[in-house]
Amino acid sequence: MTSTARLVWICGGLTVVLIVVALGSLLVGAAAVPPRAVFDLIAGRGPVGGTDRTVVLSIRLPRIAAAVLAGGALAVAGAGFQALTRNPLAEPSILGVSGGAAFGVVLAQVSGLRQGVVDALGLTAFGFVGAVAAGLAVYLIASSGVGLPVHTLLLAGVIVGIFFSASITVLISIVDANRLGGVIYWLLGSVAPIPPGQLAIFTLATAVGVWLVLGQARALNLLALGEEGATELGVDALGLKRRIFLGAALLTGTVVAFVGPIGFVGLIVPQAFRMLLGPDNRVLVPAALLGGGVFLLAADTLARTVVAPAELSVGVLTAFCGAPVFIWLLRSRVARVAP
Amino acid sequence: MTALAEFRGVSFAYPHGAGGRPPFQLRELSFTLELGEVLGLIGPNAAGKTTVIRLLSRVLQPSSGTIVIDGQPATALDRAAVARRIAVVPQDVPQGFPYTVEQLVLMGRFPHAPARFFESRADLSIAREAMALTGVEALAAEPLERLSGGERQRVVLARALAQQPRILVLDEPTAHLDLRYQAECVALLRRLHRDEGLSILLVSHDLNLAAEVSDRLLLLAGGKAVTSGPPHEVLQEPVLEAVYGCRVVVDKHPATRRPTVSVVWPEGR
Numbered sequence: 315m316t317s318t319a320r321l322v323w324i325c326g327g328l329t330v331v332l333i334v335v336a337l338g339s340l341l342v343g344a345a346a347v348p349p350r351a352v353f354d355l356i357a358g359r360g361p362v363g364g365t366d367r368t369v370v371l372s373i374r375l376p377r378i379a380a381a382v383l384a385g386g387a388l389a390v391a392g393a394g395f396q397a398l399t400r401n402p403l404a405e406p407s408i409l410g411v412s413g414g415a416a417f418g419v420v421l422a423q424v425s426g427l428r429q430g431v432v433d434a435l436g437l438t439a440f441g442f443v444g445a446v447a448a449g450l451a452v453y454l455i456a457s458s459g460v461g462l463p464v465h466t467l468l469l470a471g472v473i474v475g476i477f478f479s480a481s482i483t484v485l486i487s488i489v490d491a492n493r494l495g496g497v498i499y500w501l502l503g504s505v506a507p508i509p510p511g512q513l514a515i516f517t518l519a520t521a522v523g524v525w526l527v528l529g530q531a532r533a534l535n536l537l538a539l540g541e542e543g544a545t546e547l548g549v550d551a552l553g554l555k556r557r558i559f560l561g562a563a564l565l566t567g568t569v570v571a572f573v574g575p576i577g578f579v580g581l582i583v584p585q586a587f588r589m590l591l592g593p594d595n596r597v598l599v600p601a602a603l604l605g606g607g608v609f610l611l612a613a614d615t616l617a618r619t620v621v622a623p624a625e626l627s628v629g630v631l632t633a634f635c636g637a638p639v640f641i642w643l644l645r646s647r648v649a650r651v652a653p
Numbered sequence: 654m655t656a657l658a659e660f661r662g663v664s665f666a667y668p669h670g671a672g673g674r675p676p677f678q679l680r681e682l683s684f685t686l687e688l689g690e691v692l693g694l695i696g697p698n699a700a701g702k703t704t705v706i707r708l709l710s711r712v713l714q715p716s717s718g719t720i721v722i723d724g725q726p727a728t729a730l731d732r733a734a735v736a737r738r739i740a741v742v743p744q745d746v747p748q749g750f751p752y753t754v755e756q757l758v759l760m761g762r763f764p765h766a767p768a769r770f771f772e773s774r775a776d777l778s779i780a781r782e783a784m785a786l787t788g789v790e791a792l793a794a795e796p797l798e799r800l801s802g803g804e805r806q807r808v809v810l811a812r813a814l815a816q817q818p819r820i821l822v823l824d825e826p827t828a829h830l831d832l833r834y835q836a837e838c839v840a841l842l843r844r845l846h847r848d849e850g851l852s853i854l855l856v857s858h859d860l861n862l863a864a865e866v867s868d869r870l871l872l873l874a875g876g877k878a879v880t881s882g883p884p885h886e887v888l889q890e891p892v893l894e895a896v897y898g899c900r901v902v903v904d905k906h907p908a909t910r911r912p913t914v915s916v917v918w919p920e921g922r
Binding site: 594 | 710711731732733734735736740743747749750752761763764770771772
């Protein structure tokens with residue numbers, strides 16, 4: 315089988331899984347909507363008004379879209395950061411990049427940006443800038459010695475993350491102490507239905523981020539040889555690293571702006587596919603995009619159904635899955651990779 | 654003879670020194686690598702051997718002087734064009750992601766079509782030929798981390814051959830190898846040189862290896878060329894003792910009549 319055929323089969327299979335999980339997610343929820351009515355509404359045959367229509371088309375469907383986009387974007391960002399740092403533990407939340415993005419988004423909110431379409435663009439931009447700032451800070455802290463050691467990078471990420479979440483708390487306390495509780499909930503990350511205009515921006519920003527990473531996936535593989543090794547094979551290593559960093563930061567900033575800093579998706583999903591399909595980013599990145607969507611959608615569907623009519627924060631679920639994966643990776647991989 | 658690569662008065666200085674020492678400098682280095690030649694680059698630690706590799710492969714840019722590759726100034730060639738002419742075999746490959754042998758060797762095809770997303774069928778058959786040449790085709794599906802040092806060395810060499818270069822640069826090719834693999838490595842280099850017509854720049858601490866396989870040697874010390882010529886002219890006791898700062902005896906290999914260098918170990922008591 316050629317590489318292209320293999321990629322088509324993998325993506326086709328994952329798309330089928332995604333559709334099945336999305337249909338399942340449409341059928342369940344706090345409000346009881348009969349399956350028949352859900353299928354009619356999806357097929358465009360349902361009643362023009364009514365609660366069922368609102369629940370399925372205006373609440374569940376946009377929320378599913380947001381979860382799929384966020385999961386895919388986070389997984390691609392994770393794969394990008396991992397290839398960039400040559401560290402399978404690198405991930406937006408662990409690297410502190412999500413924290414920086416969250417600070418940017420909160421800053422934009424307290425300076426007056428709200429829910430509109432234009433505001434969504436502003437929030438995304440602030441999230442992106444925050445992610446870039448945090449990423450640069452981590453890089454500067456971790457690279458003060460020689461190279462980019464695995465443990466130093468993770469520690470720098472954790473420290474930058476703590477710094478930004480402390481900054482967010484300070485910012486909220488000064489501006490509007492009543493919102494502290496809500497912000498703490500948001501900092502765990504939770505998916506909510508997003509209106510069509512904002513969803514379009516979310517989709518567009520995600521597409522640009524994925525293109526930045528996937529478009530150079532072959533050169534990104536060569537980065538595994540080290541910067542010097544990649545350069546010797548004809549890769550413009552510095553330009554490539556900048557491009558991947560900007561792509562991964564854009565994806566992180568966008569997700570944080572729309573659903574909050576959900577952690578560990580960028581760790582679990584690429585790692586699972588690396589074990590199943592191998593480390594080739596040309597296969598890994600598209601698989602992570604679709605698989606990340608499936609994973610976060612499944613997690614969000616659980617989050618809104620297991621304790622219905624209340625809801626869990628989806629970030630709590632991903633952290634419960636992610637922490638064991640992180641510990642396992644730390645014990646198995648880093649021990650062998652780190653000097 | 655035609656020069657495949659040439660350094661013309663090349664100077665370079667790193668921006669920072671290591672451990673408080675002044676930064677390392679390469680001063681006014683000139684040499685040529687002729688078509689079909691094996692040139693051995695030897696010298697003590699911090700002589701500038703690795704810097705020469707980095708300059709030749711355009712990882713570093715000279716601060717003055719010109720590097721000519723295949724008749725053109727290196728600055729006129731883009732990175733991929735350099736990588737199609739010069740393949741560097743590093744001492745080892747960093748590990749971390751479980752790439753297979755075949756995936757790693759295929760990476761050598763990148764400079765031939767950097768814009769392609771997947772390698773072509775032709776790329777795959779070239780990579781398989783390269784693996785066959787170095788005897789690693791049976792390992793194609795193995796992840797790199799499961800291989801021994803000797804096997805990994807041959808995989809990295811196969812990747813360099815997949816680049817279809819005109820110049821092969823070997824950085825300490827036998828550093829991680831035991832005697833048997835060292836012998837195999839030399840046999841392989843000889844075969845590549847003879848059958849594939851590759852010019853080879855061999856960078857090594859191992860003076861005996863360099864003397865054995867090189868047509869000419871270039872002795873570097875402190876960023877400057879000390880001398881160059883056929884092994885029996887370069888490997889002279891007074892020169893080596895001055896450069897390395899220890900007593901040596903130069904003899905002839907009993908089998909090949911090539912020069913050999915042995916250290917006279919200082920008395921302990």
